[in-house]
Amino acid sequence: MSLTVRTRFLTAIIAFALSAPFAAAQNVELPDMGSSAGTVLSPDEEARYGARMLYELRRVDMVLEDALIDDYVHALGYRLVALSERPEQPFTFFVVRSDEINAFAAPGGFIGLNVGLMHTAESESEVAAVLAHEVAHVTQHHLVRAYESMQKATLPIALAMLGAIIASRNSSGNGAEAAVISGMGLMQQQAINFTRHNEYEADRIGIFTLAKAGFDPEAMAGFFARMGRATRSNNSVEVPEFLRSHPVTASRITEAKNRVEAIRRNPPTVTESAANETRFRMMRERAHVLTSKEPAKLVDTYRGELRHADKNRTTSLRYGLALSLLRSAQATAAMNEFDRLLADTPNDIALLLPRAEAQRLAGDSTGALERLHVLAEVAPDHRAVQLAYADALNATGDKANGQRAMAVLRPILAKYGADPTTQGTFARACELAGEDARALEAHAEVALYTGRPYDAMEQLKRLLERPGVDYYQRARVEARIDELKPYMAELERQRVRKEDQDT
Numbered sequence: 001m002s003l004t005v006r007t008r009f010l011t012a013i014i015a016f017a018l019s020a021p022f023a024a025a026q027n028v029e030l031p032d033m034g035s036s037a038g039t040v041l042s043p044d045e046e047a048r049y050g051a052r053m054l055y056e057l058r059r060v061d062m063v064l065e066d067a068l069i070d071d072y073v074h075a076l077g078y079r080l081v082a083l084s085e086r087p088e089q090p091f092t093f094f095v096v097r098s099d100e101i102n103a104f105a106a107p108g109g110f111i112g113l114n115v116g117l118m119h120t121a122e123s124e125s126e127v128a129a130v131l132a133h134e135v136a137h138v139t140q141h142h143l144v145r146a147y148e149s150m151q152k153a154t155l156p157i158a159l160a161m162l163g164a165i166i167a168s169r170n171s172s173g174n175g176a177e178a179a180v181i182s183g184m185g186l187m188q189q190q191a192i193n194f195t196r197h198n199e200y201e202a203d204r205i206g207i208f209t210l211a212k213a214g215f216d217p218e219a220m221a222g223f224f225a226r227m228g229r230a231t232r233s234n235n236s237v238e239v240p241e242f243l244r245s246h247p248v249t250a251s252r253i254t255e256a257k258n259r260v261e262a263i264r265r266n267p268p269t270v271t272e273s274a275a276n277e278t279r280f281r282m283m284r285e286r287a288h289v290l291t292s293k294e295p296a297k298l299v300d301t302y303r304g305e306l307r308h309a310d311k312n313r314t315t316s317l318r319y320g321l322a323l324s325l326l327r328s329a330q331a332t333a334a335m336n337e338f339d340r341l342l343a344d345t346p347n348d349i350a351l352l353l354p355r356a357e358a359q360r361l362a363g364d365s366t367g368a369l370e371r372l373h374v375l376a377e378v379a380p381d382h383r384a385v386q387l388a389y390a391d392a393l394n395a396t397g398d399k400a401n402g403q404r405a406m407a408v409l410r411p412i413l414a415k416y417g418a419d420p421t422t423q424g425t426f427a428r429a430c431e432l433a434g435e436d437a438r439a440l441e442a443h444a445e446v447a448l449y450t451g452r453p454y455d456a457m458e459q460l461k462r463l464l465e466r467p468g469v470d471y472y473q474r475a476r477v478e479a480r481i482d483e484l485k486p487y488m489a490e491l492e493r494q495r496v497r498k499e500d501q502d503t
Protein backbone atom coordinates (compact mmCIF):
# COMPACT_ATOMS: atom_id res chain seq x y z
CA MET A 1 0.00 0.00 0.00
CA SER A 2 1.16 3.53 -0.65
CA LEU A 3 2.62 5.68 2.06
CA THR A 4 -0.32 8.06 2.23
CA VAL A 5 -2.88 5.32 2.30
CA ARG A 6 -0.88 3.51 4.90
CA THR A 7 -0.55 6.63 6.98
CA ARG A 8 -4.21 7.47 6.71
CA PHE A 9 -5.16 3.98 7.73
CA LEU A 10 -2.75 4.04 10.62
CA THR A 11 -3.98 7.41 11.78
CA ALA A 12 -7.54 6.17 11.82
CA ILE A 13 -6.57 3.06 13.70
CA ILE A 14 -4.32 4.98 16.05
CA ALA A 15 -7.11 7.28 17.03
CA PHE A 16 -8.99 4.36 18.40
CA ALA A 17 -6.05 2.37 19.69
CA LEU A 18 -4.93 5.27 21.81
CA SER A 19 -8.23 6.32 23.14
CA ALA A 20 -8.75 2.84 24.47
CA PRO A 21 -5.54 1.60 26.02
CA PHE A 22 -4.11 4.89 27.21
CA ALA A 23 -7.15 6.38 28.70
CA ALA A 24 -10.76 5.72 28.09
CA ALA A 25 -13.16 6.69 25.44
CA GLN A 26 -15.74 8.79 27.11
CA ASN A 27 -17.37 10.79 24.38
CA VAL A 28 -14.43 10.23 22.11
CA GLU A 29 -15.44 10.60 18.51
CA LEU A 30 -14.19 7.39 17.08
CA PRO A 31 -13.26 7.22 13.44
CA ASP A 32 -16.07 5.80 11.40
CA MET A 33 -15.13 2.28 10.38
CA GLY A 34 -18.55 1.22 9.35
CA SER A 35 -19.29 0.19 12.87
CA SER A 36 -22.59 -0.88 14.27
CA ALA A 37 -23.33 0.05 17.83
CA GLY A 38 -23.97 -2.20 20.78
CA THR A 39 -21.36 -4.90 20.30
CA VAL A 40 -19.75 -5.36 23.67
CA LEU A 41 -17.02 -7.94 23.92
CA SER A 42 -17.23 -10.98 26.13
CA PRO A 43 -14.51 -11.38 28.78
CA ASP A 44 -13.01 -14.17 26.63
CA GLU A 45 -12.80 -11.90 23.61
CA GLU A 46 -11.29 -9.13 25.71
CA ALA A 47 -8.63 -11.54 26.97
CA ARG A 48 -7.87 -12.80 23.44
CA TYR A 49 -7.60 -9.32 21.96
CA GLY A 50 -5.46 -8.00 24.81
CA ALA A 51 -3.20 -11.04 24.47
CA ARG A 52 -2.77 -10.35 20.77
CA MET A 53 -1.47 -6.89 21.53
CA LEU A 54 1.10 -8.49 23.85
CA TYR A 55 2.11 -11.02 21.14
CA GLU A 56 2.42 -8.23 18.62
CA LEU A 57 4.74 -6.32 20.96
CA ARG A 58 6.80 -9.47 21.41
CA ARG A 59 7.03 -9.96 17.66
CA VAL A 60 8.88 -6.66 17.38
CA ASP A 61 10.95 -7.43 20.48
CA MET A 62 9.40 -4.71 22.61
CA VAL A 63 8.71 -6.86 25.66
CA LEU A 64 11.42 -7.29 28.26
CA GLU A 65 11.50 -11.07 28.74
CA ASP A 66 13.07 -11.64 32.11
CA ALA A 67 11.62 -14.07 34.62
CA LEU A 68 12.93 -12.14 37.66
CA ILE A 69 11.48 -8.80 36.55
CA ASP A 70 8.28 -10.54 35.44
CA ASP A 71 7.81 -12.07 38.88
CA TYR A 72 8.51 -8.74 40.54
CA VAL A 73 6.03 -6.74 38.45
CA HIS A 74 3.43 -9.49 38.72
CA ALA A 75 3.69 -9.50 42.54
CA LEU A 76 3.56 -5.70 42.68
CA GLY A 77 0.55 -5.55 40.37
CA TYR A 78 -1.34 -8.27 42.18
CA ARG A 79 -0.82 -6.55 45.53
CA LEU A 80 -2.99 -3.82 44.02
CA VAL A 81 -5.42 -6.06 42.13
CA ALA A 82 -6.20 -8.00 45.32
CA LEU A 83 -7.48 -4.78 46.91
CA SER A 84 -9.06 -3.29 43.79
CA GLU A 85 -12.74 -3.19 43.06
CA ARG A 86 -12.56 -6.34 40.92
CA PRO A 87 -10.05 -8.69 42.54
CA GLU A 88 -11.36 -11.59 40.43
CA GLN A 89 -10.46 -9.92 37.11
CA PRO A 90 -7.35 -11.56 35.61
CA PHE A 91 -4.44 -9.21 34.93
CA THR A 92 -1.21 -9.58 32.99
CA PHE A 93 1.56 -7.13 33.84
CA PHE A 94 4.53 -6.84 31.52
CA VAL A 95 7.48 -4.51 31.00
CA VAL A 96 7.92 -2.73 27.67
CA ARG A 97 11.35 -1.96 26.24
CA SER A 98 10.77 1.74 25.83
CA ASP A 99 12.44 4.76 27.37
CA GLU A 100 9.25 6.77 27.32
CA ILE A 101 7.75 7.48 30.71
CA ASN A 102 4.48 5.68 30.21
CA ALA A 103 2.16 2.88 31.14
CA PHE A 104 -1.04 1.68 29.49
CA ALA A 105 -3.96 -0.67 29.93
CA ALA A 106 -5.53 -2.84 27.22
CA PRO A 107 -8.66 -5.02 27.27
CA GLY A 108 -8.49 -8.22 29.26
CA GLY A 109 -6.44 -6.61 32.04
CA PHE A 110 -3.18 -6.38 30.07
CA ILE A 111 -1.06 -3.64 31.62
CA GLY A 112 2.21 -2.53 30.11
CA LEU A 113 4.79 -0.67 32.14
CA ASN A 114 7.63 1.04 30.27
CA VAL A 115 11.23 0.68 31.40
CA GLY A 116 11.39 4.50 31.16
CA LEU A 117 8.72 4.86 33.81
CA MET A 118 10.43 2.37 36.11
CA HIS A 119 13.71 4.17 35.61
CA THR A 120 12.23 7.57 36.50
CA ALA A 121 10.40 6.39 39.60
CA GLU A 122 12.17 7.00 42.90
CA SER A 123 10.20 4.55 45.00
CA GLU A 124 8.16 1.41 44.64
CA SER A 125 5.06 3.37 45.65
CA GLU A 126 5.48 5.66 42.64
CA VAL A 127 5.39 2.74 40.21
CA ALA A 128 2.52 1.27 42.21
CA ALA A 129 0.65 4.60 41.92
CA VAL A 130 0.76 4.46 38.13
CA LEU A 131 -0.19 0.76 38.08
CA ALA A 132 -3.09 1.45 40.46
CA HIS A 133 -4.32 4.15 38.06
CA GLU A 134 -4.18 1.73 35.11
CA VAL A 135 -5.80 -1.07 37.13
CA ALA A 136 -8.65 1.34 37.91
CA HIS A 137 -9.20 2.02 34.18
CA VAL A 138 -9.79 -1.72 33.81
CA THR A 139 -11.89 -2.29 36.93
CA GLN A 140 -14.08 0.74 36.17
CA HIS A 141 -14.84 -0.59 32.68
CA HIS A 142 -13.46 2.54 31.06
CA LEU A 143 -12.56 0.52 28.00
CA VAL A 144 -16.04 -0.86 27.48
CA ARG A 145 -17.49 2.34 26.12
CA ALA A 146 -15.01 2.24 23.30
CA TYR A 147 -16.28 -1.17 22.22
CA GLU A 148 -19.85 -0.02 22.19
CA SER A 149 -19.15 2.40 19.40
CA MET A 150 -17.41 0.05 17.05
CA GLN A 151 -17.63 -3.29 15.42
CA LYS A 152 -15.87 -6.09 17.22
CA ALA A 153 -13.67 -6.95 14.27
CA THR A 154 -11.87 -3.61 14.23
CA LEU A 155 -10.70 -3.72 17.83
CA PRO A 156 -8.10 -6.47 17.56
CA ILE A 157 -6.67 -4.83 14.45
CA ALA A 158 -6.42 -1.59 16.36
CA LEU A 159 -4.67 -3.33 19.21
CA ALA A 160 -2.29 -5.14 16.91
CA MET A 161 -1.47 -1.82 15.30
CA LEU A 162 -0.81 -0.36 18.70
CA GLY A 163 1.99 -2.87 19.09
CA ALA A 164 3.48 -1.71 15.79
CA ILE A 165 3.09 1.91 16.80
CA ILE A 166 4.80 1.57 20.14
CA ALA A 167 7.62 -0.18 18.30
CA SER A 168 7.91 2.48 15.59
CA ARG A 169 8.10 5.24 18.16
CA ASN A 170 11.13 3.56 19.61
CA SER A 171 13.10 3.01 16.44
CA SER A 172 15.09 5.83 14.88
CA GLY A 173 12.28 6.45 12.45
CA ASN A 174 12.10 6.75 8.68
CA GLY A 175 9.55 8.90 6.91
CA ALA A 176 6.61 6.57 7.25
CA GLU A 177 7.24 6.08 10.92
CA ALA A 178 7.62 9.80 11.49
CA ALA A 179 4.22 10.35 9.86
CA VAL A 180 2.71 7.75 12.10
CA ILE A 181 4.23 9.36 15.14
CA SER A 182 2.99 12.85 14.41
CA GLY A 183 -0.45 11.49 13.63
CA MET A 184 -0.42 9.76 16.93
CA GLY A 185 0.59 12.84 18.90
CA LEU A 186 -2.31 14.69 17.37
CA MET A 187 -4.84 11.99 18.11
CA GLN A 188 -3.53 11.50 21.56
CA GLN A 189 -3.99 15.18 22.26
CA GLN A 190 -7.65 14.74 21.35
CA ALA A 191 -7.97 11.73 23.59
CA ILE A 192 -6.72 13.83 26.50
CA ASN A 193 -9.42 16.41 26.13
CA PHE A 194 -12.19 13.88 25.93
CA THR A 195 -11.34 11.67 28.82
CA ARG A 196 -10.82 13.91 31.82
CA HIS A 197 -13.70 12.35 33.70
CA ASN A 198 -12.34 8.84 33.46
CA GLU A 199 -8.84 10.04 34.26
CA TYR A 200 -10.17 11.71 37.36
CA GLU A 201 -11.98 8.54 38.34
CA ALA A 202 -8.88 6.38 37.75
CA ASP A 203 -6.87 8.75 39.98
CA ARG A 204 -9.53 8.69 42.68
CA ILE A 205 -10.05 4.92 42.74
CA GLY A 206 -6.37 4.24 42.16
CA ILE A 207 -5.18 6.21 45.16
CA PHE A 208 -7.49 4.34 47.52
CA THR A 209 -6.33 0.99 46.16
CA LEU A 210 -2.76 2.21 46.59
CA ALA A 211 -3.35 3.11 50.23
CA LYS A 212 -5.28 -0.08 50.99
CA ALA A 213 -2.43 -2.16 49.56
CA GLY A 214 -0.02 -0.53 51.99
CA PHE A 215 1.79 1.79 49.60
CA ASP A 216 2.44 5.45 50.28
CA PRO A 217 -0.62 7.28 48.88
CA GLU A 218 1.40 10.49 48.61
CA ALA A 219 3.46 8.86 45.88
CA MET A 220 0.80 9.57 43.26
CA ALA A 221 0.84 13.32 43.76
CA GLY A 222 4.59 13.26 44.24
CA PHE A 223 5.32 11.41 41.04
CA PHE A 224 2.93 13.50 38.95
CA ALA A 225 4.42 16.70 40.33
CA ARG A 226 7.98 15.59 39.76
CA MET A 227 7.22 14.54 36.18
CA GLY A 228 5.57 17.90 35.62
CA ARG A 229 8.57 19.80 37.02
CA ALA A 230 11.04 17.74 35.00
CA THR A 231 9.08 18.62 31.88
CA ARG A 232 8.89 22.34 32.59
CA SER A 233 12.44 22.84 33.81
CA ASN A 234 13.97 21.46 30.65
CA ASN A 235 12.45 22.43 27.33
CA SER A 236 14.64 20.08 25.37
CA VAL A 237 13.18 17.10 27.19
CA GLU A 238 10.13 15.73 25.51
CA VAL A 239 6.92 15.69 27.47
CA PRO A 240 6.68 12.24 29.07
CA GLU A 241 4.02 10.18 27.32
CA PHE A 242 2.21 9.50 30.54
CA LEU A 243 1.76 13.25 30.99
CA ARG A 244 0.48 13.74 27.46
CA SER A 245 -2.33 11.31 28.04
CA HIS A 246 -2.51 12.16 31.73
CA PRO A 247 -1.88 15.90 31.94
CA VAL A 248 -0.81 17.03 35.36
CA THR A 249 -2.72 20.07 36.42
CA ALA A 250 -2.45 21.87 39.71
CA SER A 251 -5.94 20.64 40.53
CA ARG A 252 -4.98 17.05 39.81
CA ILE A 253 -2.11 17.27 42.29
CA THR A 254 -4.29 19.04 44.85
CA GLU A 255 -6.98 16.40 44.45
CA ALA A 256 -4.45 13.67 45.07
CA LYS A 257 -3.18 15.50 48.17
CA ASN A 258 -6.69 16.01 49.52
CA ARG A 259 -7.40 12.33 49.12
CA VAL A 260 -4.28 11.58 51.09
CA GLU A 261 -5.63 13.79 53.88
CA ALA A 262 -8.90 11.87 53.83
CA ILE A 263 -7.02 8.59 53.97
CA ARG A 264 -4.88 9.92 56.83
CA ARG A 265 -7.92 10.30 59.05
CA ASN A 266 -8.42 6.56 58.86
CA PRO A 267 -5.05 5.26 57.80
CA PRO A 268 -4.35 1.75 56.58
CA THR A 269 -0.98 0.36 57.58
CA VAL A 270 1.81 1.33 55.25
CA THR A 271 3.79 -1.82 54.71
CA GLU A 272 6.68 -0.22 52.88
CA SER A 273 9.94 -1.54 54.17
CA ALA A 274 13.60 -0.92 53.48
CA ALA A 275 13.81 -4.41 52.01
CA ASN A 276 10.94 -3.68 49.58
CA GLU A 277 12.58 -0.45 48.48
CA THR A 278 15.92 -2.18 47.92
CA ARG A 279 14.16 -4.87 45.89
CA PHE A 280 12.42 -2.23 43.79
CA ARG A 281 15.67 -0.38 43.14
CA MET A 282 17.45 -3.58 42.18
CA MET A 283 14.72 -4.49 39.68
CA ARG A 284 14.73 -0.93 38.35
CA GLU A 285 18.48 -1.14 37.65
CA ARG A 286 18.04 -4.64 36.25
CA ALA A 287 15.45 -3.43 33.72
CA HIS A 288 17.72 -0.50 32.86
CA VAL A 289 20.80 -2.67 32.25
CA LEU A 290 18.97 -5.43 30.37
CA THR A 291 17.47 -2.94 27.92
CA SER A 292 20.58 -0.78 27.52
CA LYS A 293 22.17 -0.72 24.07
CA GLU A 294 25.54 0.20 25.56
CA PRO A 295 26.06 -1.77 28.78
CA ALA A 296 29.81 -1.06 28.74
CA LYS A 297 29.09 2.65 29.16
CA LEU A 298 26.86 1.88 32.14
CA VAL A 299 29.83 0.30 33.90
CA ASP A 300 31.47 3.73 34.14
CA THR A 301 28.21 5.43 35.12
CA TYR A 302 27.56 3.02 37.96
CA ARG A 303 31.18 3.21 39.17
CA GLY A 304 30.92 6.99 39.25
CA GLU A 305 27.62 6.97 41.11
CA LEU A 306 28.86 4.44 43.63
CA ARG A 307 31.62 6.83 44.68
CA HIS A 308 29.11 9.38 45.95
CA ALA A 309 26.09 7.25 46.83
CA ASP A 310 24.69 7.13 50.33
CA LYS A 311 24.45 3.78 51.98
CA ASN A 312 20.85 2.89 51.10
CA ARG A 313 21.59 3.26 47.38
CA THR A 314 24.84 1.29 47.18
CA THR A 315 23.16 -2.14 46.93
CA SER A 316 21.09 -1.32 43.84
CA LEU A 317 23.91 0.63 42.19
CA ARG A 318 26.35 -2.21 42.77
CA TYR A 319 23.75 -4.60 41.36
CA GLY A 320 23.52 -2.40 38.26
CA LEU A 321 27.31 -2.37 38.02
CA ALA A 322 27.55 -6.17 38.36
CA LEU A 323 24.89 -6.72 35.69
CA SER A 324 26.43 -4.24 33.27
CA LEU A 325 29.83 -5.90 33.75
CA LEU A 326 28.17 -9.24 32.98
CA ARG A 327 26.48 -7.83 29.89
CA SER A 328 29.73 -6.34 28.61
CA ALA A 329 31.57 -9.66 28.93
CA GLN A 330 33.63 -8.75 32.01
CA ALA A 331 32.57 -11.92 33.77
CA THR A 332 35.23 -12.12 36.47
CA ALA A 333 34.74 -8.50 37.54
CA ALA A 334 30.98 -9.13 37.59
CA MET A 335 31.45 -12.17 39.80
CA ASN A 336 33.41 -10.12 42.32
CA GLU A 337 30.66 -7.52 42.55
CA PHE A 338 27.97 -10.19 42.99
CA ASP A 339 30.04 -11.76 45.75
CA ARG A 340 30.27 -8.44 47.61
CA LEU A 341 26.48 -8.19 47.48
CA LEU A 342 26.02 -11.83 48.48
CA ALA A 343 28.04 -11.22 51.64
CA ASP A 344 24.98 -9.33 52.97
CA THR A 345 22.18 -11.45 51.46
CA PRO A 346 23.61 -14.89 50.64
CA ASN A 347 20.27 -16.43 49.57
CA ASP A 348 19.07 -13.79 47.14
CA ILE A 349 18.03 -15.49 43.88
CA ALA A 350 18.38 -12.20 41.98
CA LEU A 351 22.09 -12.31 42.88
CA LEU A 352 22.72 -16.05 42.74
CA LEU A 353 21.40 -16.55 39.21
CA PRO A 354 23.46 -13.89 37.42
CA ARG A 355 26.41 -14.85 39.64
CA ALA A 356 26.25 -18.40 38.28
CA GLU A 357 26.02 -17.05 34.73
CA ALA A 358 29.11 -14.93 35.32
CA GLN A 359 30.92 -17.96 36.71
CA ARG A 360 30.02 -19.94 33.59
CA LEU A 361 31.13 -17.15 31.25
CA ALA A 362 34.35 -16.84 33.23
CA GLY A 363 35.12 -20.44 32.22
CA ASP A 364 33.92 -22.44 35.23
CA SER A 365 30.82 -24.05 33.76
CA THR A 366 31.07 -27.12 36.02
CA GLY A 367 31.07 -24.97 39.16
CA ALA A 368 28.20 -22.85 37.85
CA LEU A 369 26.18 -25.93 36.98
CA GLU A 370 26.71 -27.36 40.46
CA ARG A 371 25.50 -24.17 42.12
CA LEU A 372 22.43 -24.00 39.89
CA HIS A 373 21.70 -27.67 40.50
CA VAL A 374 21.54 -27.02 44.26
CA LEU A 375 19.26 -24.01 43.73
CA ALA A 376 17.02 -25.99 41.39
CA GLU A 377 16.61 -28.67 44.04
CA VAL A 378 15.50 -26.24 46.73
CA ALA A 379 13.23 -24.16 44.46
CA PRO A 380 11.50 -26.67 42.16
CA ASP A 381 8.64 -24.28 41.23
CA HIS A 382 10.74 -21.19 40.68
CA ARG A 383 10.63 -20.37 36.96
CA ALA A 384 13.68 -18.08 36.95
CA VAL A 385 15.78 -20.69 38.78
CA GLN A 386 14.70 -23.60 36.58
CA LEU A 387 15.18 -21.56 33.41
CA ALA A 388 18.70 -20.56 34.47
CA TYR A 389 19.54 -24.17 35.31
CA ALA A 390 18.11 -25.45 32.01
CA ASP A 391 20.03 -22.74 30.11
CA ALA A 392 23.26 -23.81 31.75
CA LEU A 393 22.52 -27.47 30.98
CA ASN A 394 21.76 -26.58 27.36
CA ALA A 395 24.97 -24.59 27.09
CA THR A 396 27.05 -27.74 27.72
CA GLY A 397 25.86 -29.13 24.36
CA ASP A 398 25.65 -32.56 25.96
CA LYS A 399 22.83 -34.95 25.05
CA ALA A 400 22.27 -36.24 28.61
CA ASN A 401 22.15 -32.65 29.88
CA GLY A 402 19.55 -31.85 27.22
CA GLN A 403 17.43 -34.67 28.62
CA ARG A 404 17.91 -33.30 32.12
CA ALA A 405 16.92 -29.81 30.99
CA MET A 406 13.74 -31.27 29.46
CA ALA A 407 12.88 -32.96 32.76
CA VAL A 408 13.60 -29.78 34.71
CA LEU A 409 11.38 -27.66 32.47
CA ARG A 410 8.36 -29.99 32.12
CA PRO A 411 6.70 -28.93 35.41
CA ILE A 412 7.45 -25.26 34.67
CA LEU A 413 5.97 -25.62 31.20
CA ALA A 414 2.74 -26.96 32.72
CA LYS A 415 2.27 -23.62 34.44
CA TYR A 416 4.00 -21.22 32.02
CA GLY A 417 3.08 -22.80 28.69
CA ALA A 418 2.26 -19.39 27.23
CA ASP A 419 5.70 -18.01 28.04
CA PRO A 420 7.83 -17.99 24.87
CA THR A 421 11.11 -17.96 26.82
CA THR A 422 10.21 -21.18 28.64
CA GLN A 423 9.03 -22.78 25.38
CA GLY A 424 12.19 -21.66 23.56
CA THR A 425 14.49 -23.04 26.26
CA PHE A 426 12.53 -26.29 26.21
CA ALA A 427 12.86 -26.46 22.42
CA ARG A 428 16.66 -26.16 22.65
CA ALA A 429 16.74 -28.88 25.32
CA CYS A 430 14.70 -31.17 23.05
CA GLU A 431 17.05 -30.58 20.13
CA LEU A 432 20.03 -31.40 22.30
CA ALA A 433 18.32 -34.55 23.56
CA GLY A 434 17.65 -35.63 19.97
CA GLU A 435 13.89 -35.20 20.32
CA ASP A 436 13.47 -33.20 17.14
CA ALA A 437 9.74 -33.72 16.74
CA ARG A 438 9.10 -32.50 20.29
CA ALA A 439 11.38 -29.50 19.62
CA LEU A 440 9.27 -28.51 16.60
CA GLU A 441 6.16 -28.56 18.74
CA ALA A 442 7.76 -26.17 21.24
CA HIS A 443 9.00 -23.94 18.41
CA ALA A 444 5.43 -23.71 17.13
CA GLU A 445 4.31 -22.47 20.57
CA VAL A 446 7.08 -19.86 20.54
CA ALA A 447 5.83 -18.68 17.13
CA LEU A 448 2.27 -18.44 18.41
CA TYR A 449 3.15 -16.41 21.50
CA THR A 450 5.47 -14.08 19.66
CA GLY A 451 2.90 -12.90 17.14
CA ARG A 452 3.54 -15.38 14.30
CA PRO A 453 0.38 -17.53 14.38
CA TYR A 454 0.56 -18.54 10.70
CA ASP A 455 4.09 -19.89 11.22
CA ALA A 456 2.87 -21.77 14.27
CA MET A 457 0.08 -23.46 12.34
CA GLU A 458 2.38 -24.27 9.43
CA GLN A 459 4.93 -25.87 11.75
CA LEU A 460 2.31 -27.99 13.50
CA LYS A 461 0.91 -29.24 10.18
CA ARG A 462 4.37 -30.07 8.86
CA LEU A 463 5.07 -31.95 12.07
CA LEU A 464 2.22 -34.36 11.34
CA GLU A 465 3.83 -35.27 8.02
CA ARG A 466 7.09 -36.26 9.64
CA PRO A 467 7.96 -39.92 10.09
CA GLY A 468 8.60 -41.02 13.66
CA VAL A 469 5.89 -38.96 15.34
CA ASP A 470 4.46 -41.29 17.95
CA TYR A 471 0.80 -41.83 18.72
CA TYR A 472 0.71 -39.54 21.75
CA GLN A 473 2.44 -36.64 20.08
CA ARG A 474 0.25 -36.98 17.00
CA ALA A 475 -2.88 -36.86 19.15
CA ARG A 476 -1.55 -33.85 21.05
CA VAL A 477 -0.60 -31.91 17.89
CA GLU A 478 -3.94 -32.68 16.24
CA ALA A 479 -5.75 -31.45 19.33
CA ARG A 480 -3.66 -28.28 19.34
CA ILE A 481 -4.44 -27.63 15.67
CA ASP A 482 -8.15 -28.05 16.38
CA GLU A 483 -7.83 -25.69 19.31
CA LEU A 484 -6.21 -23.03 17.14
CA LYS A 485 -8.60 -23.31 14.19
CA PRO A 486 -11.23 -20.84 15.44
CA TYR A 487 -8.46 -18.39 16.31
CA MET A 488 -6.99 -18.71 12.82
CA ALA A 489 -10.40 -18.24 11.25
CA GLU A 490 -10.87 -15.08 13.25
CA LEU A 491 -7.47 -13.78 12.15
CA GLU A 492 -8.39 -14.56 8.57
CA ARG A 493 -11.64 -12.58 8.83
CA GLN A 494 -9.79 -9.64 10.31
CA ARG A 495 -7.10 -9.82 7.68
CA VAL A 496 -9.70 -9.59 4.96
CA ARG A 497 -11.26 -6.71 6.81
CA LYS A 498 -7.96 -4.93 7.24
CA GLU A 499 -7.30 -5.22 3.52
CA ASP A 500 -10.73 -3.70 2.90
CA GLN A 501 -9.73 -0.79 5.10
CA ASP A 502 -6.42 -0.38 3.32
CA THR A 503 -7.83 0.00 -0.16
Ligand SMILES: [Zn+2]
Nearest residue numbers: 022023199202
Ligand atom coordinates in the same frame (compact mmCIF):
# COMPACT_ATOMS: atom_id res chain seq x y z
ZN1 LIG B 1 -5.32 7.20 32.65
